[in-house]
Amino acid sequence: MRPLVRxxxxxxLLLLSSLAVLGLLVVLPLAVVFQxxxxxxxxxxLAPLADPDAxxxxxxxxxxxxxxVPLNAVFGLAAAWTIARFEFKGRTLLLTLIDLPFxxxxxxxxxxxxxxxxxxxxxxxxxxxxxxKIIFATTGLVxxxxxxTLPFVARELIPLMQDQxxxxxxxxxxxxxxxxxVFTRVTLPKVKWALLYGVxxxxxxxxxxxxxxxxxxxxxxxxxxxxxxHIEVLYNDYDFVGAFAAATLLAxxxxxxxxxxxxxxxxxxxxxxxxxxx
Numbered sequence: 001m002r003p004l005v006r007x008x009x010x011x012x013l014l015l016l017s018s019l020a021v022l023g024l025l026v027v028l029p030l031a032v033v034f035q036x037x038x039x040x041x042x043x044x045x046l047a048p049l050a051d052p053d054a055x056x057x058x059x060x061x062x063x064x065x066x067x068x069v070p071l072n073a074v075f076g077l078a079a080a081w082t083i084a085r086f087e088f089k090g091r092t093l094l095l096t097l098i099d100l101p102f103x104x105x106x107x108x109x110x111x112x113x114x115x116x117x118x119x120x121x122x123x124x125x126x127x128x129x130x131x132x133k134i135i136f137a138t139t140g141l142v143x144x145x146x147x148x149t150l151p152f153v154a155r156e157l158i159p160l161m162q163d164q165x166x167x168x169x170x171x172x173x174x175x176x177x178x179x180x181x182v183f184t185r186v187t188l189p190k191v192k193w194a195l196l197y198g199v200x201x202x203x204x205x206x207x208x209x210x211x212x213x214x215x216x217x218x219x220x221x222x223x224x225x226x227x228x229x230h231i232e233v234l235y236n237d238y239d240f241v242g243a244f245a246a247a248t249l250l251a252x253x254x255x256x257x258x259x260x261x262x263x264x265x266x267x268x269x270x271x272x273x274x275x276x277x278x
C-alpha cells in the first residue's frame with residue numbers, strides 16, 4: 001500500500017477554505033436575515049410576530065411537525081426492521097419507493113395529493129359527498145409533509161440495522177424473550193442514535209417545508225399558512241421587516257434543533273462513541 005502524500009500547509013489551507021465557504025453560504029445569509037429583521041428596532045421586530053396570522057402560522061407549523069415526525073419515525077422503524085431482517089419479493093421495490101421523495105420535486109409531492117383528493121381529483125367527489133376536506137386543510141398539509149420527509153428516519157436506520165445483523169435478537173428469542181422485549185431491550189437501544197438523527201432531520205425538514213405544502217394549502221391566512229408560507233406572504237406584501245422577523249423565528253427553530261442534537265451528543269458522548277464504532 002502506497003504511503004499517503006503529505007503536503008505541508010495543506011490542512012490549514014483546506015480548513016480556511018472550508019470556513020470561508022461556510023461563512024459565505026451559511027453564516028453571511030443568516031446574519032443578513034437577522035440584521036434586516038432588527039433594522040427598524042426591537043419593537044418593529046416583535047410586532048409582526050405578535051400578529052394573529054403569524055401566531056396561527058407558528059401553531060400550524062408545530063402541529064404539522066408534531067404529527068408528521070412521529071408517524072415517520074414509526075414508519076422508519078417498521079420499514080428498517082422489515083428490510084434489514086427479512087428477505088422477500090419486492091424488497092428492492094420497497095427501498096426504491098422509500099427513496100422516491102428524494103428524487104422528485106416537493107411541488108410534485110404536493111400535486112399528488114391534489115390529484116387524489118382535490119375537488120377534481122380521483123376521490124374528490126366522494127370526499128365532498130362525505131363532507132371530508134383534505135386539500136386546503138390541515139390534513140393536506142400533514143400528508144404533504146409526511147411524503148417529503150418519509151425517507152429521513154428509514155434511511156438512517158436501514159444501513160445500520162443491516163450492518164448490525166440479527167444475532168443478538170436471535171439469541172434473545174432463543175433465551176425466551178418475547179417480541180416486544182426483544183424490540184425494546186435489544187433492537188431499540190442499538191439503533192437509538194440513528195433514530196434520533198433521523199427524527200431531528202425529519203423535524204427540521206417538516207418545519208421548513210415550502211414547496212409541497214404550498215400546493216395543498218390554498219394560502220388561507222390564519223388557517224392553512226405555515227411559517228414558511230407566511231414568510232412568502234409577508235415578503236410579497238412588501239412587509240420586509242415582518243418577513244425577515246418570521247424568517248429569524250424559523251431559523252431559530254432550526255438552530256434549537258441543532259443545539260438539542262449537540263447537547264445530546266455531549267450528554268451521551270460515551271454511548272455515541274460506541275455507536276459509531278459499530
